[in-house]
Structures are given as C-alpha cells and as structure tokens.
Amino acid sequence: MSSLKITIGAVNTRPGSSREYKTGGWRTMRPQVDVEKCIQCLQCLAYCPDGAISKSENAVQIDLDYCKGCGICAKECPVKAIVMLKEEK
Amino acid sequence: MSRQGEERELFAPGHRMCAGCAEGIAVRNILKEAGPHTIAAIATGCLEVVSTAYPQTAWEIPVIHAAFENAASVAAGVEVALRELGRKEGVNVMAFAGDGGTFDIGFQALSGMLERGHDVTYVCLDNEAYMNTGIQRCSSTPWGASTTTSPPGSCSKGESQPKKPLAAICAAHDIPYAATATVAYIKDLRRKVRKALDTEGPAFLHVFTPCPTGWRHGSDDSVELSRLAVETGVFVLWEAVDGDICNLKVTYKPKKRKPVAEYLKKQRRFGHLTDEDIQRIQQEVDEKWEKLED
Amino acid sequence: MARQTALTVKGNMATALGAKLCRPHVVPAYPITPSTLFPEKMSEYIADGELKASMIRVESEHSAMSACIGASATGARVCTASASQGIALMHEMLFIAAGMRLPIVMAVGNRALSAPINIWADHQDTMASRDCGWLQFFAERNQEGLDLMIMAFRIAEDERVLLPAMVGIDAFVLTHTMEGVQVPAQEDVDDFLPPYTPKHGVLDPAHPATFGSFGTPEVYQEFKYMQTRALEDSPAVIDQVFDDFERRFGRRYSRITPYRCEDADVVLLTMGSMTGTARAAVDELREQGEKAGLAKLTVFRPFPGDQLKEIAGHVPGLAVVDRNISPGFGGAVFAEAAGTFVNERQRPLIKNFITGLGGREIFKENIKDMYHRTKQAVEAGRVDQPVEWVNLNREVLP
Numbered sequence: 001m002s003s004l005k006i007t008i009g010a011v012n013t014r015p016g017s018s019r020e021y022k023t024g025g026w027r028t029m030r031p032q033v034d035v036e037k038c039i040q041c042l043q044c045l046a047y048c049p050d051g052a053i054s055k056s057e058n059a060v061q062i063d064l065d066y067c068k069g070c071g072i073c074a075k076e077c078p079v080k081a082i083v084m085l086k087e088e089k
Numbered sequence: 090m091s092r093q094g095e096e097r098e099l100f101a102p103g104h105r106m107c108a109g110c111a112e113g114i115a116v117r118n119i120l121k122e123a124g125p126h127t128i129a130a131i132a133t134g135c136l137e138v139v140s141t142a143y144p145q146t147a148w149e150i151p152v153i154h155a156a157f158e159n160a161a162s163v164a165a166g167v168e169v170a171l172r173e174l175g176r177k178e179g180v181n182v183m184a185f186a187g188d189g190g191t192f193d194i195g196f197q198a199l200s201g202m203l204e205r206g207h208d209v210t211y212v213c214l215d216n217e218a219y220m221n222t223g224i225q226r227c228s229s230t231p232w233g234a235s236t237t238t239s240p241p242g243s244c245s246k247g248e249s250q251p252k253k254p255l256a257a258i259c260a261a262h263d264i265p266y267a268a269t270a271t272v273a274y275i276k277d278l279r280r281k282v283r284k285a286l287d288t289e290g291p292a293f294l295h296v297f298t299p300c301p302t303g304w305r306h307g308s309d310d311s312v313e314l315s316r317l318a319v320e321t322g323v324f325v326l327w328e329a330v331d332g333d334i335c336n337l338k339v340t341y342k343p344k345k346r347k348p349v350a351e352y353l354k355k356q357r358r359f360g361h362l363t364d365e366d367i368q369r370i371q372q373e374v375d376e377k378w379e380k381l382e383d
Numbered sequence: 384m385a386r387q388t389a390l391t392v393k394g395n396m397a398t399a400l401g402a403k404l405c406r407p408h409v410v411p412a413y414p415i416t417p418s419t420l421f422p423e424k425m426s427e428y429i430a431d432g433e434l435k436a437s438m439i440r441v442e443s444e445h446s447a448m449s450a451c452i453g454a455s456a457t458g459a460r461v462c463t464a465s466a467s468q469g470i471a472l473m474h475e476m477l478f479i480a481a482g483m484r485l486p487i488v489m490a491v492g493n494r495a496l497s498a499p500i501n502i503w504a505d506h507q508d509t510m511a512s513r514d515c516g517w518l519q520f521f522a523e524r525n526q527e528g529l530d531l532m533i534m535a536f537r538i539a540e541d542e543r544v545l546l547p548a549m550v551g552i553d554a555f556v557l558t559h560t561m562e563g564v565q566v567p568a569q570e571d572v573d574d575f576l577p578p579y580t581p582k583h584g585v586l587d588p589a590h591p592a593t594f595g596s597f598g599t600p601e602v603y604q605e606f607k608y609m610q611t612r613a614l615e616d617s618p619a620v621i622d623q624v625f626d627d628f629e630r631r632f633g634r635r636y637s638r639i640t641p642y643r644c645e646d647a648d649v650v651l652l653t654m655g656s657m658t659g660t661a662r663a664a665v666d667e668l669r670e671q672g673e674k675a676g677l678a679k680l681t682v683f684r685p686f687p688g689d690q691l692k693e694i695a696g697h698v699p700g701l702a703v704v705d706r707n708i709s710p711g712f713g714g715a716v717f718a719e720a721a722g723t724f725v726n727e728r729q730r731p732l733i734k735n736f737i738t739g740l741g742g743r744e745i746f747k748e749n750i751k752d753m754y755h756r757t758k759q760a761v762e763a764g765r766v767d768q769p770v771e772w773v774n775l776n777r778e779v780l781p
C-alpha cells in the first residue's frame with residue numbers, strides 16, 4: 001500500500017498523474033514508424049486513443065511507455081508509414 | 090489536423106482504457122477543442138473508471154464524478170454556481186456520460202437539464218451497451234446485437250428492440266444545438282464541439298464510439314468501424330440548430346451507401362445474424378434514409 | 384445582545400429564513416409535502432431581490448442533491464429541503480455528498496416513509512439516512528429550526544468538519560404550525576457565519592482537480608476512516624458553535640439538554656416536537672411526586688453518547704421514545720442509547736417505546752404511560768419487554 005498522504009474527500013489535485021502508470025506493458029504488438037514515408041498528416045496523432053503519438057521534427061514519434069499496441073495508427077495511416085511488429089519482450 | 094501537433098493533451102496517457110477504445114479518441118479530441126477553461130461532470134462508466142483511479146487521474150481539467158445517472162444534474166449545479174460566483178465567463182461546462190448513463194438511467198436528469206436551459210454541453214459517448222459492467226443491453230443497443238443480457242439463442246436473435254433515437258429526442262426539447270458525430274471524422278467532430286460550446290444554452294452531442302471488447306472486433310478497427318457505420322448509413326451525421334427535429338440537417342451524406350453487411354460482418358456481436366436478418370437491417374436503413382431525404 | 388425581529392411563522396418559513404440569512408448561492412430544490420414551502424419561500428426571496436441566489440428547479444430530489452454536489456464542489460454555499468420519499472430517493476447522493484466532504488445543508492420536514500403513503504410526522508426519513516455520514520439535528524420548535532439552520536452552515540463549513548448537515552422539523556406539527564420566533568439581523572448572521580472558502584478543493588480551471596475518484600481497496604477504507612473521524616470529532620466544533628450562538632443571540636443549545644434529571648428515577652429520551660409534550664408530562668408527573676426527568680436530543684449524528692452518559696448514567700431507568708422503527712430490532716435512538724451504555728459499569732435499565740409513527744399523536748398520557756412502565760421495570764429490577772409500541776390500536780389488528 002502506498003504511503004502517499006490521502007486528501008480530504010479524495011480530491012485529486014495532481015492533474016495528468018495517470019502518466020505515472022506506464023500502459024506500454026500491455027502491448028503484444030509494437031508500432032514502427034517509417035520516417036521517410038511519413039507526411040506528418042497527424043491523423044495517427046488524432047486517432048491514438050492514448051495520446052501516445054506526437055510530432056517529431058520531420059515525422060511522428062510514438063511513446064512506447066504508453067502505446068498499448070492497438071494498431072489504429074498503422075491501419076489509418078494514409079501512406080502506410082506505420083507497421084505493427086510483434087513485441088519482442 | 091495541423092493544430093493537433095501543438096495542442097496540449099488534456100486527457101493524459103496512462104489511463105486504463107482497452108487498447109483501441111474509441112472513447113479515448115473522442116475525449117482527447119473533444120477536450121482539445123474545448124481547451125483548458127473547461128469543467129466537466131462525468132458519469133460512472135468506462136470513462137470514469139479508467140481515468141480516475143486514486144491517486145492518479147488522466148484529467149488535466151477539473152472534473153467531478155458524482156454518480157451514474159446524474160452527470161447532467163451535477164453539470165447544472167456547476168454551471169449555476171459559476172454564474173452566482175461570477176466565474177462563468179470564458180468557462181465551458183460539459184458533461185460526459187456513456188450511453189447507459191444517458192439513454193436509460195441518465196435520461197431524466199438529461200431531460201431536466203435541457204429543459205431548464207442550462208449552458209452545458211452534454212456529450213454522450215455511445216458504445217451501444219453497458220460496457221463497463223460487461224456488455225449488457227441498453228436502449229442504445231441496436232436490433233440483433235448480442236449482449237450478455239440479450240444473447241442470441243434458439244429462442245432469441247439478440248437485442249429485440251430498435252435503437253432509441255436519443256439525439257432526436259434531445260433536439261425535440263427545442264434546444265439551441267444538437268448533433269451527432271463519430272471518431273472517424275475528427276474535423277466534423279471538432280466543428281460540432283466548437284459549435285456546441287459556443288452556443289449559449291444547452292447543447293447535446295451524440296458521439297458514436299466503437300468498442301473492441303464489447304462489439305468483438307479487432308482493436309485496430311475502431312476508427313474503420315466508425316467510418317463504416319456512417320458510410321453504410323447506419324449512423325447518420327446530422328445537426329439541428331435552434332429547434333426541433335424538422336430543422337435537422339444531415340452534415341454528411343454518403344454518395345453511395347455501402348451495404349450494411351460490410352459494417353455488420355466485422356463485428357462478432359452480429360455474427361449470429363442470418364442473411365435475412367442482415368437484409369432486414371438493410372431495409373430499415375434504406376427506409377430511414379428515404380425519410381431523411383424527404 | 385444582537386437585535387432580533389419577532390415574527391410568527393410556520394416551521395418551513397423559519398428554516399427558510401434561517402437559510403436566507405446564511406446567503407446561500409445556489410438552491411436546487413424539488414417540491415414535496417411537507418417541505419414545499421421552503422423552496423417556495425426561497426423562490427420568493429430571490430424573485431423580490433431579498434436574496435441574491437439562484438434556484439435550480441430540478442426534476443427530482445435525486446437531481447436536487449446531485450446539483451447541490453456540483454454547485455458545492457464549485458465553491459458555492461448550497462442548501463435545499465426535502466422529506467420522506469425525497470430523502471429516500473436521493474439516498475445514494477447523501478453518501479456521496481458526505482464522502483466528497485461537501486458542506487451542504489438540508490432542511491428536512493420529518494415525515495413517514497411509504498408504504499402505505501403517509502405525509503405526517505415521524506422520524507423514519509432521517510433515521511433511514513443515519514449512516515450517510517451527515518450531521519443530523521432535530522428541532523423541538525420553529526425557533527430551533529431557524530437557529531439550527533444557521534448553526535448547521537457554520538458547523539458544516541468548519542475546516543475541522545467539512546461534512547453536510549440536515550436539520551429536521553416535524554411534518555405539520557412544526558412545518559405548518561405558526562409559532563413566534565426571534566429572527567437575527569442579517570449583519571449579525573454575517574458576522575457569525577463567514578463566507579465559505581473551501582481549502583480542500585474547488586472545481587476551478589486554474590487549479591484542475593478530480594472530484595469523485597475511483598477508490599480502490601488500497602485506499603477506500605482510509606477515506607472512510609478520515610470521513611468518520613471528522614464526524615466523530617465534530618462535537619468539539621458543535622459545542623463551540625452552540626456557545627458562540629448563545630453569546631450572540633441569547634439562546635442556549637446543547638447536544639442533549641437535560642431537564643429535571645439530577646434526581647430522576649426515569650429519564651425520558653426524546654427528539655423533535657414530542658419534547659414539548661414530554662416536558663409538560665414530566666412537570667405533571669413531578670407534581671404527583673414522581674421523579675421524572677427529560678433528556679432532549681438536538682444532535683442525533685454524531686450521537687452524543689458522552690453527554691447521555693453524564694445525564695443518564697446514574698439514573699435507574701431510561702425510556703427511549705422512538706418516532707421511527709428499525710423493523711426486526713427496535714427504534715434507532717434505542718439502539719444508539721443501548722450501545723452507549725452496554726459496556727458501562729453504571730447504566731440505566733433501558734426501555735424502548737415506539738410511537739407517533741405516520742403522524743400518530745403523542746399525548747401527555749402516552750408519555751406518562753412510558754414513564755410508569757419504565758418505573759415498573761426498574762422496581763422489578765429487569766426489563767421483560769425491551770421494545771413496546773404505545774398508543775397502538777390493537778382492535779383493528781386482524
């Protein structure tokens with residue numbers, strides 16, 4: 001059990017603290033971005049249920065700490081710049 | 090889409106939604122449109138349970154979860170309090186609830202809030218069953234769908250009732266804005282969210298959100314299914330501004346509707362349906378569109 | 384002493400006046416007999432500009448408490464009124480309001496619960512909610528209803544408490560009966576009750592917080608413990624507030640008020656409007672040479688076991704009058720009183736009398752009857768029948 005002091009009325013004053021929980025461990029498939037093919041349309045960024053995708057300099061990057069491997073990004077990419085590979089771990 | 094890269098995530102990763110959950114897609118994009126000057130009341134359901142496990146929360150805006158059936162009443166209380174305290178200016182008040190907490194148990198509170206004219210934007214995230222409790226039927230469940238309380242069997246075809254036309258019922262409250270949207274069409278969704286928030290008074294958004302776990306489809310198919318629902322005509326994208334359903338405007342009409350079988354066959358919750366059943370669904374969709382076109 | 388205005392008002396008006404003086408911001412309310420006059424009066428005050436607030440004319444009592452929760456969490460001072468079926472309907476929200484530590488104040492027109500449907504006085508509605516974590520006060524007279532509403536805000540909003548509170552006035556006997564009251568001046572109530580400034584959390588985009596978290600087995604028990612401690616430690620705050628109220632407004636309140644108990648053979652424990660009748664009965668018994676005493680409960684939650692022990696510990700017999708029933712056991716006050724004394728070396732024999740249900744009149748003769756039955760038990764040195772129903776018409780029972 002945690003020893004983080006609890007608040008009156010269970011009011012949680014730490015917005016976005018879910019980031020402490022790394023859902024990346026859920027994956028069985030892992031996305032791989034081909035940065036050459038990526039046109040930065042950012043549809044994958046919009047469609048990611050977990051907000052794990054962000055803009056990189058010339059393409060997108062996927063935060064593997066949170067990516068659950070759902071595969072939506074790969075499926076929706078208009079130029080097929082993302083492929084899903086079997087998660088090795 | 091270009092703003093997407095710079096906008097701050099107001100629904101943080103680390104939440105416990107199933108992989109591929111369309112509610113996650115919806116909420117992230119809706120909050121990006123709403124911005125940080127937003128307070129939301131959320132109902133018990135998948136969204137609430139996956140995002141607020143103490144001491145962690147995925148929400149970067151203030152939210153209040155009270156119970157299952159009353160997101161609308163709680164939001165009404167928030168809105169009135171803000172006005173009385175002189176803090177309403179520039180603050181969006183929203184409510185988020187699932188189809189369970191809206192179509193069924195939440196119906197009374199929603200109707201009351203709409204009728205009293207509160208300046209609240211209510212978003213219903215519709216995955217067509219009580220998913221958080223394990224896929225039970227709701228009045229939002231379409232005819233023929235398999236759920237744990239409407240299972241197909243030798244004496245049953247699955248859900249026996251048609252889907253309740255909730256968004257139309259809300260529009261019939263004569264509210265200033267009501268619309269339907271889904272996750273495949275992000276621009277459309279965001280435009281409607283913007284319109285709802287900018288409208289003074291109650292606004293209702295019915296957002297269709299496929300559920301890989303409940304509908305039994307691949308986690309990567311959630312966006313594709315939401316697109317197919319629209320392209321086959323099963324889910325109609327419309328908005329009603331300033332009044333009743335006679336003023337309903339279809340915001341996207343597929344040039345040639347795809348056969349509903351394309352949509353149904355990707356989901357195992359419809360796997361038991363015969364060709365005859367699918368034909369029946371096709372007919373109902375065709376008739377619906379005939380009426381819309383009049 | 385503060386200047387106060389003398390008025391003759393019904394109980395609902397007294398609680399509405401008390402609430403109005405506390406300057407609530409938001410009043411979500413739904414009509415139900417016998418409390419309906421409360422939202423009506425609040426609507427009038429607002430419509431006439433006497434109170435700067437907003438009503439929310441919700442579509443059910445469940446939504447009334449839900450809206451109270453939303454408004455209170457936003458930082459507003461909030462109150463409402465309900466009774467009977469309405470309290471029952473909002474039942475889940477009562478627990479939630481307390482769990483979220485929101486100092487909402489509710490006036491309750493104590494009324495029987497269906498079935499059969501009955502609109503008259505008894506305490507079943509508040510007793511059925513005694514576990515929700517709310518402070519519970521009971522008024523004997525309209526003056527108490529008015530005063531307790533004012534004190535309830537101050538106690539509920541105290542940083543050491545931060546719990547919702549309900550103030551009960553008996554249906555019709557108080558809600559609809561005119562009595563003379565002294566109404567404190569607005570400036571004096573403003574001085575007594577500072578503005579509500581919640582420090583534990585407010586819904587505010589400038590400081591985003593999540594209210595109503597999902598509490599797993601790892602933390603839930605600790606939250607309940609914390610909430611329970613706040614309620615159990617509130618007597619210190621209640622007593623302080625009672626003292627301050629007396630200093631400013633000249634009226635003395637106690638969590639239990641003893642009357643002629645020092646040498647009593649039997650003390651009657653009462654709550655609500657029946658206390659007036661009981662006091663008259665005690666005086667008559669005393670004139671007849673009987674050593675009767677009266678203890679009036681003003682605070683039911685948190686149960687004032689400490690004061691009950693002081694007042695009745697040394698007394699041979701305690702007659703607990705319950706205007707409610709916990710079927711299968713006895714009355715709610717009886718259970719609490721018995722629990723208070725169960726491990727004490729010095730304790731009275733305790734008898735429980737169920738009466739006054741659904742507006743059944745409680746007569747002086749009934750009270751005297753309860754006194755005598757308890758005295759008999761004391762003389763016999765044992766209680767053969769712990770729970771007895773009084774003024775029950777056995778003739779109509781099949």
